[in-house]
Amino acid sequence: MEATKRMAVLVGCNYPNTKYELHGCINDVMAMRETLMNRFGFEESNIQVLTDEPGSLLMPTGANIKCSLGRMVGKAKSGDVLFFHYSGHGTRVPSMKHGNFSRQDEAIVPCDFNLITDIDFRRLVNRLPKGTSFTMISDSCHSGGLIDKEKEQIGPSTIINDEKLQLRCTPDAAKAKTIPFQSILQHLSLHTNINTTDIGTHLLESFGADASLKFQLDSRELDTIDSLKPDAGILLSGCQANESSADMNPDNAAGKAYGAFSNAIENVLKENPAALSNKQVVVMARGMLKKQGLGQQHPCLYCSDENAEAMFLCQNP
Template sequence: MPPTGQQTFQHQLVPGGQMQSAYFQYSQCNGKKKALLIGINYFGSPEALNGCIEDARRMKKFLLGHGYREEDMVMLTDDASHPRQQPTRQNMIDAMQWLVRDAQPNDSLFFHYSGHGGQTKDLDGDEDDGYDEVIYPVDFKRTSHIVDDEMHMIMVRGLPTGCRLTAIFDACHSGSALDLPYAYSTEGKLKEPNVKLGAAKGLFSTLVSFETRDMGGMIQGVTDLLDVASGRAQKAHEYTKATRTCAADVMSWSGCKDNQTSADAQIGGRSTGAMSDAFLTALARNPNPSYQQLLVEMRWILKEKYDQKPQVRSHRSR
């Protein structure tokens, strides 16, 4: 079981750069369990995927075997016949709000998204590389994407002390899709942003990937790259650390770095997201790993066939 009581850590405030103690509390995971599972194949579109609905179904089966009840789950897939079960933008926002509604200490909330992801120009200065991460509802061409700032505001900002949220993003450009400030390496150490490399790769991926064809994420120009590679990026990192912490117990797993893509794969004769498959395979091999062990195993599973590197992030610095 995780430690009980208040846990403290330090983060740097932007104005003046002074240090201030912050705190959080681990969930004991003996409260209510709720889950939101989203899988979008984008049927009939040029950008159709194959394995996302299957990912949602496999994740649901996994959760049913780990104390979650079907009546406490919401699943949105674009093969659903009922309009409220379609992964439209409004239904996804409503479902995120449902997931965290009436959350209490020691609850266990679980979010899984499998579908297209991308990047768009950061407008509030909280991104190291100058780009917000986004996910794409089935109706995104009509209603637009969902930005990481909005997901953080809905699912993280108002969580009570000691409530756990585990979020999984099997999507391209999803490394920081929940806007959590602290990224961890396979050695269990905090990672600092590589500003220049991240900016260059982020701009390149923005130019060549499907997901950025939605106006805001298209060509931003060389001036954006130079801007991101300057001190502004470090300020963004400090700002995020100061404004994206909370007293809850929040972890985010993603299929790749912000500047990478996540594979829609065929594994064992089954269409699936490579990251979702690696997550479930790793937990089947070791049902009780540490976060570090799980990250190492997922990367080991993927590295033979895929370039993507799963990421783990938290709202806390330990």
């Protein structure tokens, strides 16, 4: 009988030498890589890392990220544990779904601006073989709800502990991990030279079949991409869909840049060597961010009821 596998795709986008530059995203995924191997039993050969640092062997373009995730899911068998950690910018785009034209949907921003949307992550989760698990950490702005139609366990519609605590000011070292929709539209327009405010037109012109399904399918076709009940998707988001996640760049020689949510998860795991549920990890990360003066950033959990109480990355109790 084939042994179960633990596989991961880790993506860190710092956007170097651009006006959107961040500083801690690559540090986030390299720290997670060590945690996966040392605590959760992932083998180095089963962890793929994509970063946009100079000389990177595999740049985190939209196509490369989706290819890496698709290949991981394609290898999965029942019992396997799959993990995706993204640290970088997020954004929101106008909804393409029928009857929801006023809504905005969530997306991550790869280094080439080829957006990967909540629809793409829903389709990915729908491909998972029965009996697998897929845990996704997105340390990016607007990351709540990044797996379309996943059930909210901790988020804007739920009250966790002391949600009404007075918020403190965001530290000066924090930078929001977001690129506004209009800035993405302007960036893509410079490349396509097409005079339209329809972002789908620009993405399809630039990336063709590698563009998000959100822009390849019409609104009624998008309605047919349903969640499986129950499904194996587990999303730990750095913030709610209308909030920002912080990139921290300490102003001292000893300081090392990091994403606030990624760092909070790392610290929660260090302080709690025993197994924690997905719900416990998110609640503790929320508490840690509040203590650090980042009370405006509320990590969320989206998954089935069963997976909310399941152990994070299936660690044995």
